[in-house]
Amino acid sequence: MATTTYNPQTIAPTSPASPASSGVTSKLHEWVVTVDHKRLGILYIGSALFFFAVAGVLAALMRAQLAYPNLHFLEPDVFNRLFTMHGTSMVFLVGMPFFAGLANYLTPLMIGARDMAFPRLNAFGFWIFLFGGILLYFSYIAGPGLAGHGSAPDVGWFAYAPLTEKAFSRGTSTDYWILSIILTGIGTTASAINTIATIISMRCKGMTLARMPLFVWIMLVTSSMVLFILPPLTAGQIMLLLDRFLGAHFFDTQAGGSAILWQHFFWLFGHPEVYVLMLPGFACASEIIPVFSRKPIFGRAAMIGATIGIGMVSSGVWAHHMFTVGMSPASNIYFAVASMAVGIPTGVKIFNWLGTMFGGKIRFDTPMLFCIAFLFQFLIAGLTGIMLAVAPFDWQVTDSYFVVAHFHYVLLGGLLFTLFGALYYWFPKATGKMLSERLGKWHFWLLVIGFHLTFDTLHFPGMLGMPRRIYTYAPGRGWEIYNLIASVGVIFQAAATLCLVWNIISSLRKGKPAGKDPWDGWTLEWSTSSPPPEYNFAVEPVVRSSRPLWDLKHPEDPDWRYE
Amino acid sequence: MSPSSTLPRTLQGDTVANGEEAEQITAWALPDRGKVAVLCLFMTEFSLFSIFVVAYIFYIGKSLTGPTPAETLELPIWATICLLSSSVTVAIAERALKSNRIQRFTIWTGATILLGLEFLRQTALEWRHLINDFHLTITTNLFGTTFYSLVGLHASHVVIGLSMLMIALVLGFRGSMRGQSRRFELLSWYWHFVDAVWVAVFTVVYVIGR
Amino acid sequence: MHLSSRSAAFLCATAVAAMAQTVHPIGNIFKPRATPADSVYNISLLMLAVCAAIFVVVAGLLTFAIIRFRRRNADHGREPAQVYGSTRIEIAWTVLPILIVVVLSMATARTVIEVQNKRLPADTLKVTVIGHQWWWEYRYPEFGIVTANELHVPVSTVAKPRVTALRLESADVAHSFWIPQLAGKTDLIPGITNTMWIDPRQDGIFLGNCAEYCGTQHANMLLRVVVESPADFDKWVSAQKQPAMTYPGLERGRATLLSLSCVNCHTVTGTSAAGTFGPDLTHLMSRTTLGSGMIPNTPENLRAWMKDPQQIKKGNLMPNMQLNARELDEVVNYLSSLK
DSSP states (O other), rough: OOOOOOOOOSSOSSOOOOOOOOSSSHHHHHHHOOOOOOHHHHHHHHHHHHHHHHHHHHHHHHHHHHSSTTTTTSSSSHHHHHHHHHHHHHIIIIHHHHHHHHHHHHHHHTTTSSSOOOEEEEEEEHHHHHHHHHHHHHHHSOOOOTSOOOOOOOTTTTTTTTTTTTTOOOSHHHHHHHHHHHHHHHHHHHHHHHHHHHHOOOOOOOGGGGSOOHHHHHHHHHHHHHHHHHHHHHHHHHHHHHHHHHOOOOGGGGGGGHHHHHHHHHHHHHHHHHHHHHHHHHHHHHHHHHHHHOOOTHHHHHHHHHHHHHHGGGGGGGGGGOOOOOHHHHHHHHHHHHHHHHHHHHHHHHHHHHHHTSOOOOOOOOOHHHHHHHHHHHHHHHHHHHHHHHHHHHHTTTHHHHHHHHHHIIIIIIHHHHHHHHHHHHHHHHHHHHOOOHHHHHHHHHHHHHHHHHHHHHHHHHTTTTTTOOOOOOOHHHSSHHHHHHHHHHHHHHHHHHHHHHHHHHHHHHOOOEEEEESSSSGGGEEEGGSSOSSSSSSOOSSSSHHHHHHOOOOOSSSGGGG | HHHHHHHBBOOTHHHHHHOOHHHHHHHHHOHHHHHHHHHHHHHHHHHHHHHHHHHHHHHHTTTTOOHHOOOOOOOOOOHHHHHHHHHHHHHHHHHHHHHTOOOHHHHHHHHHHHHHHHHHHHHHHHHHHHHHHHHTTTOOOHHHHHHHHHHHHHHHHHHHHHHHHHHHHHHTTTTTTOHHHHHHHHHHHHHHHHHHHHHHHHIIIIIIIO | OOOOHHHHHHHHHHHHHHTTTOOOOOOOOTTTOOOHHHHHHHHHHHHHHHHHHHHHHHHHOOOHHHHTOOOGGGTTTTTOOOOOOOOHHHHHHHHHHHHHHHHHHHHHHHHHHHHHTOOTTTTOEEEEEETTTTTEEEEEETTTEEESEEEEOOOOOSSOOOOEEEEEEEEESEEEEEOTTTOOOOOETTTTEEEEOOOSSOOOEEEEESSSSOOGGGGEEEEEEEEEEEHHHHHHHHHSOOOOOOTTTTTHHHHHHHHHGGTTTTTTTTTBBBOOOOOTTGGGSSSSSTTTEEEEEEHHHHHHHOOOOOHHHHSSSOOOOOOOOOHHHHHHHHTOOOO
């Protein structure tokens, strides 16, 4: 295989002076035409935060409707659109762009590169994702639909067949769902290919794969997973489009098509997808926890092995979402055992983070607060996951609020907490300003209270028979008090989000200057200015261990003596 | 050879003391990013085609009505010969470009395109025959659904490959392909991939499925 | 607690209409009342114990860590010992979870086989359940009965055990049958027949919900399983077997019903109405609710439903039949006689 060699001499130490850009339009223009990975990373994360706020409002509306039995605040079809849009947005328009944004912003900085391997592909990926997101919401106003309230999709975020066939989903709402997901999927695939090529081909001298930061390792594994798991979804979407528009029969049960086939294809994507969503959170935690414990990550090799293990095993457990569809006992047992098995590498990771904190000198700045809460909450999420892997228990609580509580524990309690931690940790690098610690702590505690009020409580109605995706419920079923408490929790979560927004806005304006390395970190991004210059590094770094800045700060005790 | 003058320096000037390390750093060579990207593309396309193949196999024999594969399909020998030969011609073209023999390059690229077009023509004739004579469409039954979607997905990839080859041909005529052998190599890899997929489709649809 | 007047009436009416039958509205999975639910309950206890133990240990260690290893001012910014890992510890905390997974896997396998591979006794009652958007059809092939929305089964006692086997099919999209106190849920998927079994040991009316999102009124596709003594069950079967009676004075109502397009969707055995899209109405008055568990089956509610079903269950597949006042009276009177 032909290779390219890197010669520091060919890297220009200065970028051409940018023309004086005063007006708003020229600033906007810069952002629209940019191919700089840092700007695209910020665009991805900004979009993710925007869609997070929107999808959060959708959730708040649903919780308002469910606060009391038999409320008529929302019509049934409006509610059904809300949970479809909330789920679809959170997965594809919040979780995935957070992954892409973090990968794009940080990977070149952490490996000592100037940009991603394919800057223009990077830009293409972002804009097609954004178009897909806008297309999804455009459905709300796109046409009269069935009941005159707009055509937003109402088939649930996993859109089981044959509910999605033309016979049962008339109008165009389902088509908006399909098309927007195909588009965002193309963007995600482009981002994944770019990330892998960057990591393999653009590491600075001395940075062998073994010396890459854990964050970069995890992004490599996650991107590789994306390559394999997104196509089942895309294929299913194409098949559904063929069914709906050309009269094909992939999922048309009247013509012998199989509704179960959709489920298999969807969950072949859907289960690994939740690991694709969660692994970037692990990546952030793996950088933050060591720095704020003042120790290297405990068991680096085990962490890398566990990540690869998760990547591989998670592709073989998908039918634990299908324990109730009538599979044979052998299939049910296999998927139950495999699903429990994937908990083992995940548990190993929790133990290693714990091991990192043991013997450390822990600083409780906001990024670490979020990561500590993540550890508690992800532990619980993982344990309820093990419970759900026990197929008979799943027979009772699947498709109920127990599962709703479980996956919100994973994605909100796990992923979102680490992402907020990451925001507080890397915002200073990206903007040159610190986020306010005071507001950060308000954000943190309000979110902890709100999150637990809502999602601890919601486990119980699930165990008392409350199914998911119902727009209302009768009194006397034992569900009222839990729903009320869960809805109250939303108020705290909304307040927390407002704190975050205010923190970002006010810190951008008058935050404390951050300097190069406000947290005393050890990876390469902290060796350049905040924000980094367009070219990232004036001279290409050369590294000898996985913590190059530790080596520089502690020449008497460098890592490369032990690695 | 004093280490401080010839060896690269680390981040803030510490020299690399270890001789083995120095060798590693001066010989720092990573895989070509274009090749990595195209290999990633193949992995994702492999996954995509696999799902359509799985659907095809799953639905074998499950059609409720209508014409069956045994009744309607004939082995597309000529089309397959054309497509597989085009892999040979594109390899010759690639080698020609690498040694800067532009005229040879354009001739063999042209041959590749012609063979690819003939493959598409055969597909079109086959489909016309199926539609007009057997009344087999994507909506007729499960066989029609899975056949047209799988073969069509492959054909669409052939179309994309041909478009890129035609661009390469035109650029070749204009002399812009000189020095672009790395890029054309990646394109030829794509073309080989499309051929490999055809082997799989051929086996599943025309051999096993019939 | 905010109770609408309609729902308050619902609770009262259900209790009244059920008379001697207690309603079990709370589907608590930890209060099983049939063998499949027992099996799940038993393994759930093991699973909860294991998970609770893991939680206590790990959360305890985490709490310990954040207290014991806080940075203190006396540290003067010194870094702690840079420990990179320990192979022995890694092995230990990989092997222990593997052992836990092995134990749970074996218990899971045993329960799965116990429930799914149950050998059904010869006198098992067979019922076919067909899911529709948004109501339940029940067929008893051994008796030639077709009914809707209320599943009657005989109670299973130690003296006289009785199993009911359900064949689950769907007429349209995917649904799911879930009565937590009796068994885990099983899906109704078009094109497939699934099976499940129950042997309820407590009589009364068990409430449940469709548990697979199936469209607009998924929330109101409610389940009612009426578990009764063998004697009561036999009485119910005999009554259901009878064709519809036409009482004196209601011939006009019957004629009106048969002249309207009701017959395209509904069946009333003993008449020419033989539609199968909607629920069988032959013994409509033997049911305690209308709209698949939504509202009590009272004359006022029946009238309201006939006047405009969309007002009660918006989006359901019975359109407003646009009956005038006379037709409405006659049809309601006739339907009220279908006991």
